[in-house]
Amino acid sequence: MIGVHWIYWLAGAFFASTGALIAFDAQHPRRATSAAFWLLLGICFIAADVRTMPAWLIGIGVIAMALLAGTGHVVARRVAGGRPSAPASEPRPDARREGNLVFAPALTIPAVTIIIATAAKGITLHGQPVLARGQETLIGLGVAVIVALGLAVGLFCPRRPQLALCEGRRLLESVGWAVLLPQMLTVLGGLFTQAGVGGAVGLLFQHVVPDQSRDAAVFVYAAGMALFTLVMGNAFAAFPIMTAAVGWPILVQRWGAHPAPLFAIGMLAGYCGTLCTPMAANFNLVPPALLDMRDRYGQIKVQVPTALALFAVNCLLLLSVPFA
Amino acid sequence: MLSLLGVAAVVIGFALRMNPLLVVTAAGIFAALLAGMSPLHIADAFGTGFASSRSISIAFIVLPVVGLAERFGLQQRAQDLIGRARRLTAGRLLLLYLFVRQTAAALGLTAIGGVAQMVRPVIYPMTEGAAWRTLGRAPCAELKDRLKAHAAAVDTVGAFFGEDVFVAVGSVLLITSYVNANYHLHLDALHVALWAIPTAIAAFAIHGARLLILDRMLSGTGARQSRDAGGTR
Numbered sequence: 306m307i308g309v310h311w312i313y314w315l316a317g318a319f320f321a322s323t324g325a326l327i328a329f330d331a332q333h334p335r336r337a338t339s340a341a342f343w344l345l346l347g348i349c350f351i352a353a354d355v356r357t358m359p360a361w362l363i364g365i366g367v368i369a370m371a372l373l374a375g376t377g378h379v380v381a382r383r384v385a386g387g388r389p390s391a392p393a394s395e396p397r398p399d400a401r402r403e404g405n406l407v408f409a410p411a412l413t414i415p416a417v418t419i420i421i422a423t424a425a426k427g428i429t430l431h432g433q434p435v436l437a438r439g440q441e442t443l444i445g446l447g448v449a450v451i452v453a454l455g456l457a458v459g460l461f462c463p464r465r466p467q468l469a470l471c472e473g474r475r476l477l478e479s480v481g482w483a484v485l486l487p488q489m490l491t492v493l494g495g496l497f498t499q500a501g502v503g504g505a506v507g508l509l510f511q512h513v514v515p516d517q518s519r520d521a522a523v524f525v526y527a528a529g530m531a532l533f534t535l536v537m538g539n540a541f542a543a544f545p546i547m548t549a550a551v552g553w554p555i556l557v558q559r560w561g562a563h564p565a566p567l568f569a570i571g572m573l574a575g576y577c578g579t580l581c582t583p584m585a586a587n588f589n590l591v592p593p594a595l596l597d598m599r600d601r602y603g604q605i606k607v608q609v610p611t612a613l614a615l616f617a618v619n620c621l622l623l624l625s626v627p628f629a
Numbered sequence: 630m631l632s633l634l635g636v637a638a639v640v641i642g643f644a645l646r647m648n649p650l651l652v653v654t655a656a657g658i659f660a661a662l663l664a665g666m667s668p669l670h671i672a673d674a675f676g677t678g679f680a681s682s683r684s685i686s687i688a689f690i691v692l693p694v695v696g697l698a699e700r701f702g703l704q705q706r707a708q709d710l711i712g713r714a715r716r717l718t719a720g721r722l723l724l725l726y727l728f729v730r731q732t733a734a735a736l737g738l739t740a741i742g743g744v745a746q747m748v749r750p751v752i753y754p755m756t757e758g759a760a761w762r763t764l765g766r767a768p769c770a771e772l773k774d775r776l777k778a779h780a781a782a783v784d785t786v787g788a789f790f791g792e793d794v795f796v797a798v799g800s801v802l803l804i805t806s807y808v809n810a811n812y813h814l815h816l817d818a819l820h821v822a823l824w825a826i827p828t829a830i831a832a833f834a835i836h837g838a839r840l841l842i843l844d845r846m847l848s849g850t851g852a853r854q855s856r857d858a859g860g861t862r
Contacts, residue, residue, distance in 0.1 A: 313683050316690045353680035361669055364676030368654060375651030407706045410698050411750045414691055418740040442740060443684055446691075453694045461701045472696025477689065482650050487685045489650060492678030493639075493657040499674070500632040500664035508630075536636055541800065545807055553812055565816055568804045569793075569824035576789050583649060584639070587685055588789075590649065592744040592781035596753060599770070603778040604785070611786060611836045618831040626824070 306433055309440040310354050312447035320484075321347025323474040330382060338378035343477075345370050346485065371489060374482030381478035410457035414449045421445030476595070483594040487587035490538055497537070506533055507550035514551055519560045520624055526551045527620050530571055531578035538584025540575030547571070562627035570626065574619040580612040581605060635660030688745050695750045703750050708758035719759040719776060720844030724837050726752050727783045731833060734791025737798065744784055753780045763844075764851040772850075779843060783836070790832035793825035801825075 324343030327333050333340075349366045352358045373379055421436070422445040428435045436444050458466050477484065497503070510529045515521040526547060533543035552571060556562040579585045582605070589605050598604070638659050642652030661671045695703075711717060717725075726742075733741040741747075756776050760768050768776065792798045796818045805816045 309684075312687060312690070316683070316687055319690055319693065349679060350683060350686075353676075353683065359673075360676030360680065361672035362676065363679060364672035364674065367675045367679045368658075368672070371650050371654040375648040375654065377648070405706065405710070407698060407701060407703050408751065410694050411703065411746065414694065414746050415741045415743075419738055422740065443687055446687060446740070450690050450694060453691075454697075457694055457697045461697060463697070463700075468700065469693040469697045472700050473693030474696075476692040476696045480689070482648070484686060484689060486650055486653065488679055488682045489653045489657075491682035491685065492675050493653050493660075495678050496657045496661045496664075496671075496674055497632070497635060499666070500635055500660040502632045502636060502660070505630050505633050506636075509633075536639065541803055544803065548808070549811075553808075557812075564808060564812075564814055565820040566824040568808060568816075569801075569821045570828060572800055572804060573790070573793060573825060573828045576793070579789065580785065583643060586649065588785050592748070592784070593778070595744050595749050596777040596781060598774050598777050600774055600778075603774055604781045607775070607778040607782045608785065611782070611832070611839060614835045615790075615828065615832055618835075619828055622827055626827075 306437055307435055307444055308437045309443050309447075312443055313354060314351050315447060315450075317347045317350030319347070319470070319473060320344075320350060320477070322470050323347075323477050326471065326474050327382075327478075333382045335378055335380045338373055339380060339478075342370055342373045342379040342482075345373075367485075367489075367492075370485055374485060379482050381481055406460060409460065410453040413453040413456055414446070417449035417452050418442065418445040421448055479597055480591065480594040483586065483591050486590060490584060490586055494537060494539060494542055498542075503542070503546040507546045510547065510550045514555055519628075522551065522555050522560065523623050524620060526556060526571060527574040527616070527623055530575035531616055534575040534578030535582045536584065538579070538582050538586070540572055540579055543575050543578075544568075544572055547575075556627070560628070563629075564627075567623065567627040570619055570622050574616060574623070577612040577616040577619065580608040631663055632660060635663060688743060691743075691746050695745060698750060704754035707751050707754035708761075711755040711758040712762065715762075717759055718763055718844045719756045719847060720840040720842075722756055722759050723752075723779060723783045723843075724840045726780075727787045727833065727837060727840070730784060730787030731791035731829065734788050735794040735829065737792075737795040739788060739792055742784055742788065744781055748780050748784050752784075753777060756780050760847055763847045765855060779840070783840070786832060786836050790825075790829045794822055794829050796822045798822075 320343050324340045324345075324347060327336060327343060328340035330336060345366050349363050349370075353363055422442040425436055425445075426441045454469060458469065463469070510525060514525050529547045529551060530540065530543050533547060534540045537543060548568065548571070552567060556567060557564055579588065583590055583602065589608070590601060593601050593604050600606075635656055638656040639652060642656065643649065657675070658671060661674065666674070711722070730742045733739070753776070756779070757768065757773065760772070760776055793800055795801070801818050801822050804821050805818050808814050808816055
């Protein structure tokens with residue numbers, strides 16, 4: 306059976322190679338600490354699959370990375386022209402030579418991913434599925450990247466194939482510390498759960514729900530989903546808590562709301578919160594870093610008006626549909 | 630109630646505009662200490678949390694492919710291509726992408742799209758190229774930032790309010806498994822997914838309208854600039 310771990314190793318190797326390239330870059334402004342960050346990230350990615358490795362050791366590595374990056378010691382090397390990593394021996398890019406074929410490697414990635422995630426999903430060998438269940442899309446992405454990389458090297462014929470790693474390093478460095486943030490938020494969510502944040506929030510909202518007004522209770526449910534998602538960065542964390550505190554006991558049991566539309570639209574009210582929060586880093590902070598935006602919160606600012614309007618729509622739907 | 634201090638730490642940290650990574654790490658340690666965890670337990674939680682959440686960071690492995698293609702003129706080509714499609718303005722292009730992204734996600738194909746794989750190499754350069762044509766010159770840095778924000782927002786809005794319509798997706802399964810296990814209901818995933826459709830349509834209408842407004846803003850800026858230029862001559 307093909308599992309998912311080799312993809313983590315592939316990613317770990319890419320992160321570590323970025324660290325190595327920085328370690329040998331004499332002109333990097335924060336050479337030692339930046340190299341340490343990316344090497345550590347790569348090592349932790351791979352070491353997490355080593356059975357004998359105690360989890361606390363990886364934990365210390367993760368905290369060390371956060372301290373390095375959080376105190377401004379991990380930066381990208383920027384020089385005039387924005388091309389720090391290209392070897393001088395490479396020729397200037399010429400877009401006309403390949404024509405529209407230049408899109409082929411990038412478009413190969415979704416195409417191959419989907420073929421593997423859907424078609425190869427059903428293939429079995431001796432009654433066992435070939436791809437690990439539930440991981441088909443990730444495995445597909447891993448295979449797709451290898452295929453696309455081979456295609457890109459064959460198509461562009463760079464004088465040195467490691468140019469791909471140099472260019473990957475350029476993009477990875479421009480994302481910078483934001484690479485670690487989504488995973489760190491998952492850790493935070495777990496710690497919050499262990500500390501009992503969910504129960505406390507639920508208790509809080511139970512106290513503010515008005516007794517006599519059905520519409521006000523609906524609004525508290527929707528607003529609670531959005532606000533709690535705003536803080537946790539994830540509507541999935543808000544859903545069980547708001548449902549246990551307000552959705553089930555008050556809206557369904559007392560006011561007789563229909564569960565399917567109530568919970569489906571309630572979750573979407575939470576999504577409106579996701580659009581507005583830096584805590585949903587992989588959706589709202591990583592893209593601005595990937596696009597080299599000067600304002601890290603620029604995407605959130607664009608999404609807020611849509612989120613507010615959609616929240617209003619969801620409230621109206623919640624007031625009518627589950628009670629029809 | 631003491632645990633809410635951990636949440637307060639996050640809010641204060643972000644409000645003070647401190648580095649998010651530092652805020653999140655410190656708040657996590659703080660919340661864990663409030664819960665009475667030992668330092669070894671805290672380090673353990675960071676290690677296991679990191680190990681089990683690695684799939685979120687997997688999207689970064691596309692960067693060598695995207696970087697290599699960019700080096701050989703991918704973004705330039707995307708701009709040239711859009712230069713020929715005269716009717717495709719920046720807003721209409723993003724509207725088209727919103728439609729494709731949302732529809733694909735609703736069919737369970739969230740792998741189509743993504744900022745690293747699609748927006749940075751293809752969609753954004755095309756958007757900038759289209760805006761260039763509307764304005765009659767290169768967009769200024771501020772406007773570029775705004776266009777980038779819009780391109781990224783389309784990707785996120787499309788994915789969010791599309792995938793919820795698909796039955797076998799995390800949020801729908803979370804709702805049915807949580808509710809059915811805890812309240813002994815028999816909610817059908819298809820039913821839950823169906824009720825995501827009205828919001829999905831509203832999301833397309835609202836965000837789509839804003840993209841067309843972006844177009845009017847762009848053509849307004851372009852017209853004003855050429856008028857100003859004419860006046861000084």
